[in-house]
Amino acid sequence: MNVAPLLSFMIWLPALGALVVLALPRERVAAQRIVSMSAALLALAAALGVVFFFDPARAGFQLVESIAWIPSWGISYTVSVDGISLWLVVLTAFLTPVALAASWGTVERQERTFHALVLLLASGLFGVFTAQDMLLFYVFFEFTLVPTALLIGIWGGAERRYAAIKFFAYTFTGSVFLLLGIIGLYLLHGQATGVYTFDIATILASLQLGTLQLDPAAERLMFGLFFIGFAVKTPIWPFHTWMTTAHAAAPSSGAIDIVGLLIKIGAYGLIRYTIQLFPATAAWAAPAISVLAVIGILYAAWIAYQQTDMKRLLAYASVSHLGLIVLGMFALNPQGIAGSVAHMVNSALTTGALFLVVGMLVARRGSRELKSYGGLWKSTPVLGSLTLILVLGSIGLPGLNGFVSEFAVLQGAWRSPGLGWRYALPALLGAVLAAVYLLHMYRMAFLGDAPPELAQAPDVRPRELALLVIMATPVVLFGLYPNLLFGPMQQSATQIAGGTLQYLASR
Amino acid sequence: MVPTSYYILLSALLFTLGVAGVLIRRNALVLFMSVELMLNSANLALVTFAMARQDIAGQMVVFFVIVVAAAEVAVGLALLVAIFRTKQTTDVDEIHSLKG
Amino acid sequence: MELVIFLITAVVAIAGAVAMLLSPNAIHSAIFLLINFVAISVLYVLLYAPFLFVIQLIVYAGAIIVLFLFVVMLLGAERAEDTRERFAWQRPLGVTLATILLSLIGYLALRNPLSRTAVADQHFAAPERIAEALFTTYLLPFEITAFLLLAAIVGVIVLHTAGGRELRTENQELRTKNQELRTKN
Amino acid sequence: MTEIVIPPIDWRVATQLSIVFGWASVLLIVALFIPRSRTRIVGYLAIVGTLVAAGAGIPLWGVNAETFSGMLRLDAYSLTLNWLFLSAAAITIVVSLDYLPRQGIERSEYYILVLFATGSMMLLAQGTDLIILFLGLEMLSIVLYVLTGFAYPRNASEEAGMKYLLIGAFAGGFVVFGIALLYGATGSMNLRVIGETLTRQTMTLEERTYMLAGSALVLVGFGYKVAMAPFHMWAPDVYEGAPTPIAGLLSVGSKAAGFAALLRFLVEALAGEWQIWAPVLAALAIATLAVGNIGALTQRNVKRMLAYSSIGHAGYILFGVIAAGAPGGIAGQRGIEGVLLYLMAYTFTNLGAFGVLIALEHRGEAAWDMSDLAGLWNRRPWLAVAMAVCMLSLAGVPPTGGFWGKFYVFTAAWLAGIGWITVIGVVIAAIAAFYYLRIVAQMFMAEPVRDTPPPMDHALRAGLVLATAGVLLLGFLPTPAIDLVQRVTLAAAGSVQP
């Protein structure tokens, strides 16, 4: 059932919007905002259309659109969604208008360029999450680097140039290995079956039918190449320092996209490629990777406590969340994988929204140092309450979104035959540490007594309120009715997990 | 009858001397001369092989090499003169402003 | 007899080359190179290359060496270099590498695959044969050399007429500006 | 007196060459009648010449013929490369039109010499005989020596010319000696004959040794031309000193020509010895990659950085060259295609990058320090975008042409069974991304240091648009280019029909 090129519409609309915005005269800020916002909203509408036409009862790729791109190489423009990518697509569509709206009034110069870059980034991310051709995926994957680096570098904070270059160079280093992996898999598949193609579905089918049988060494090599690429991008400890630097330097409204989405493409890739394509090796490597993930959870949470810069603190929080996400997917069972994907969405929502809050705080006080704040709940009760909801969501309070996915992940890890309680229990400690650092942050900023500069701080303005409510709504909604999230990914998660079952059973 | 090897050996020796000249001398003119020496010794080898093979091709190449050498020397000396006008030297060690 | 001639010529050629290398005076170098060229041309005769013998004498000994001498004298640059070496390692390393190269090529020379056989046709490279080859088989390279010489001539002309005083002064400014920039950064 | 009968000549093979060389000679005379103030007309005429030559190639597509006693061949390979050279020359001339008068060095001979250079490059692509290759190499060198020193009496230009010439002549000596050895071993200088001799395997051990040593020396000659480490050291100095458009031409045209000849030499003559030369070239490729990219890492001088970067790119192209010689089927084919595609992407990209530098250069003022690019996005946004596109392409970020080039050569290398080399390749690519990105960062993220660059001429703008559009087109729609290069084949040694 292919109603319309809905996905392509969604992917390219923001890019088109970006070009239009750039063509507008520099002074016409209002027009720029209208154009960029309508492009983002139309993309959101398209994404919702995708949800509408998506059949949650089916496991495979849906709404497939395919055009030959470079036929002689078996490269095609193939986009589609499955249960894993669906919510990430929606998330992208959801966060883009938020990021744009958050920039209004806070981006002081070159607003036109800012809008255009955010839209381009959105296009790239849509592409990453929908591309079902490995090379197309890689193209989008790499393309996202450019607008992100520019967003950090132009509108960022103190170390913006350093951060932008570091971000680019570091993650680029990772992804070149990914390219090698893609090439290698393409060739191995071609040599084994005679069909040279980058189409994931085809390769997956060959792997499952056994027409492409990789010997363990080759499979591990492929796995390793893919893994390095995505591990850096995710980032898995100890590859995380680019991210903390980048986040500390990122502009608040740009950061929401980066936190929310960019790092999810690494985690998404881990599921889509390393686990889906190489289940046996994934099961083989799961314990080792999970060790890194668990270290990441604890390590980042531990460090986050010490950060005085709120953005750095949140960056470490993200690293910690990502550890959980990785742990979940390498539980290699439906709970773990579904929880992992859900946690990508949830962590993007809460952490992204907290970044917005930091932006709002900075707008009031002009500092990102925790020490400069205090007692804000008194003067800004609404902001304080909404922030508290986000903080609690991030901590993983039951009834809010963070909990369900965290629980699913840990439950998955605990019952996973490959991991078990030895991995889940230390990871669980992360929940304590999360409470420690986030409540510490909340306490420092919103509780205690207020410095005189903040005694008269204005409460949320309508735009800020709208933004925070928009962000907080899914936080509550997904907490109480997480099946909204889990429902569509059921089949896909089960299918992906099914790949490893055979291997685990044989052990 | 002189063995072919002798010629080749001589050619090798002269070639090496030419190479050494480029490495150890600093006067651009002498450098050019050394290059000419290299080309000449290569020519000698070519002619030797041509003789050994009773084939004209080797000699033809020598002919073209000589033309090239002449052209090269002409351009080289023109450049050298140009540099001498600004720098008043033909010492190649004096031109090292481009580096790093 | 042939061997004797070869040996003498070879010694002369080597001596000429070495002397060229070692002579501090560029004019002397040119003269020694001339000696070397002449010696080689003698060898060409031994190798049944009469045409090349002539060409060698005319082009090399006649034209190129004269060109060298002319430039040396024009510039008055016969003693352009001082004896001081900037890098202590340059010369010994150069000589060492050259020696290695020599041993490498020498080794090759001794493994020469072509043992000399009796010359069946002493005129295989007679001038008329060469002329014929030049206009048949080697027509293309021959034409190319024409363009090559043309290009070289154009080049030489360009290098001697371009620019002017204006650029010369600019040249100075350019250097100072770059200098400033480098120190600033 | 015997009568000399000139053998029949297949003029199709030499059409483009004749047009370029002939037109250059005609222009020499035409230039005499054009007043100094209107020298630009010669430039336009030269462009017309390249376009005509390129157009003349279109009907020749599919021709596979030899002439001039098998010394010159026209096949899809050489035709593709000819087009590449001609477009490189055209863009170079376009971007020079404004640059030369601005720098006060405008002379009609410049354009003519560029045509000569183009012709020599075509010789390198079409030549199937070591003599032709040698002559092409030398003619290209000589013309480029002159062009490098063209900004005489600027010290840098002179110095660059002199360095280039001395190293070039030095390299020439080795090449001739190499040809001598090859000739001694095989008795021929024709690539095909050499290849056949090899395949017949009738060589004695001594002959083989000679052959290999000779090949090594010839290889060195081409290696010098493509700036392969450790024969690369002239390159940064020469690029810096040469007039900027010439640096561009050096980095693309001359390099491409060197690769054209190298590839033909290795595939048509030496394919049988792949086992010998592949490891050597692999080692050299790695050295080249390392030297080029690490050398570029700390350059503040953008022009010099581009020079080092172009050394680095030679390393990647070598991957394709190595693969091209790999025995057995698809790897070799992919290698050839990879080299060509890489060269295409690289040509447009680098010309674009140098074009931007040209646009920044005031008269008599070097404008290639990093600080000259600072804040360019605010001063000249489109220049900044063009430069950014080029930098990303050089870094191999999709969707740009440079990405497909890298993708192609990596695939080829993998197919050729030297996948391990690609690991080093990608690591170095990542390092390289760092310095390319530094430029982007300068342009977009730094505050301006210098005042506005000089006003842009239409010609320069057109050249930049052309180059950037080429990069992007190759990036988004590489299919036509890929289809083109996939029709190109080079017969491995001994298998070609005369």
Added chain:
Amino acid sequence: MNWIIWLIPAFPLIGFLLNALVVRRERAAGILASVMVGLSFAATIAAMVVLEGAPSEAKRLTWTLWEWIRIADFRVAFGLLFDPLTAVMALLITGVGGLIHIYSIGYMHGDVRPVRFFAFMNLFVFAMLMLVMADNLLLLFLGWEGVGLCSFLLIGHYFDRRSVPPGINPSEAAVKAFVVNRVGDVAMLAALFAIFTNFGTLSFYDNPQLGISGYLDQAIVVAGEMVDLGAFGQLPLITGITLLMLVAVTGKSAQFPLYTWLPDAMAGPTPVSALIHAATMVTSGVYLIVRNHTLFDQPASAAPWVLVIGVMTAFIGATAAVAQLDIKRVLAYSTVSQLGYMVAAVGMGAYVAGMYHLLTHGLFKALLFLAAGSVIHGIGNYQDMRRMGGLRNALPTTFRLYFIGALALSGIFPFAGFWSKDEIIAHAWFDARSPLAAIMLILTSAVTAFYMGRQIGMVFFGRPRDQAIHGHESGVAMRWTMVTLAVGAVIGGLINLPGLHWLNSYLRPVLQEPEVIYTVGMGILATITTLLSAGAGYLGWKTYACDLEPRIRVGKEDPLFRYLGDLWRGMEIGWGLDWLYQRVFVRPYRAASVFLSDVVDREAIDQVLVDGTARGLVRLAHGLRALQNGYIRTYALMFLFGVILVVAFFALRG
């Protein structure tokens, strides 16, 4: 009529939402909140009536609102359960909670943020009700964490104050409460994982609506399973699960060694202390064990450890209470101690006794807190007992009510505490055959009476020690709620009076526990205990109200310090666990955080590994550029070097 049960938590939730989003005025907020809890109470009664109609073999009402989480075979319902156990708890929560809400209307009058207070109080009642009404562990955990959150919010009610008496920073105390609770919660989560992994469900009982089976019925199935602990040998699965639950209980129910947050929780307004930190939230650990008693009934369970922890806590809490100078801190430690009783009770399988004490304690401890609040309120927010004295004249009603509460707490016949406490002690002595535990508990009982005597002596007797303090009696709302509770404290024992065993029989559908057969021995034991307590109470009163009264002054050491010395110091700081944690956990944690952040992350990983790689490359680049020295002859040298290598390789390989 099963649907009625979702009304029970719905009312407080509505109250919370309205107060949080709509209501702006103090009085409206207070009334709304109280009414909502009252309605909830009414709904509870109604539900109990409905429950009576349920068949006796499955005496429970269930109502599944929606399927909460479903991932493949992992299914959890958002379902409510109402059985006698729940009913008892809900009654306590809504009943006592409602009273405390009403009390708060008076107490919080003129407070800075009354609306927020009432909103959070309602939220707490909602969360607590979710805790006791959940039909599965995960939903229980929602309430479990929810009450922790509300505790955090309410302790931090005065978040903008740097310090409230006795020198506690409210925001710090709030965070501390949450974090310490989290430690327990994490163990709880682990228990959940283990249960699901081994039982395949988190539901207590079968959920017919969604077709999820319950795990409590299967406890016996996994009784023999072992968990491999690697180097530490093997552990029975049941032991593991119950141990984890025990840790959870120590966190939420303020047991040793995690009780440290509770004394600090006194930074919240007094009604909060009464409701959350005495009557309800802290008892949820006991509820958890009772709910999961089938697990604890297994032979391999950690029940003995529960007993040990309970007894220790009871004793430690009581002794610490002796040395407190703050009126509320005494009660806080007292709560810790009483919770210890309850935990000890459930630890020895006396679930009904535990529940019994839970209920009576809920009544009289709430009373005590409210009365203490009345004192504090009445004298102008002073909490230091050394500044009080002689208040029985100024606050006569409060004094009487307080005295009733104290008697109940001390276990004086015939007040509520006597019955419930003695049932536990008797159980320990006779059924559990654990005389050591019984003796400890008796001793604790005496200590309890002592500190209550001390407190009453210090607060209400003697001479007024601070002239600045003039007491006045509290308003009607506060007084009458206290009176209601006092009635409960007096007659609360009725619910499970020996011979009647109402509670026992009511809970029978859940707890198949035999009724206690009373013997003479029990009577003797009770008499001894009561006499001991009475004596100790008198001693305490006498010591502090008369004998040593002049020595009680602000700035002076407590009279007993002279006799107990360092022991006193230890008791004063709650046996130093806070002190210990500061040194063992908090400071090393901070130091390690600094180390990890500045040294490991910034220096080792980022500077050395990441940027170091870049710097190494830059160094390499400098070296390379040094080679590129601009001299042609050097270039030629390199060139020749390359030539030699290439030629040598080619020629020698060939």
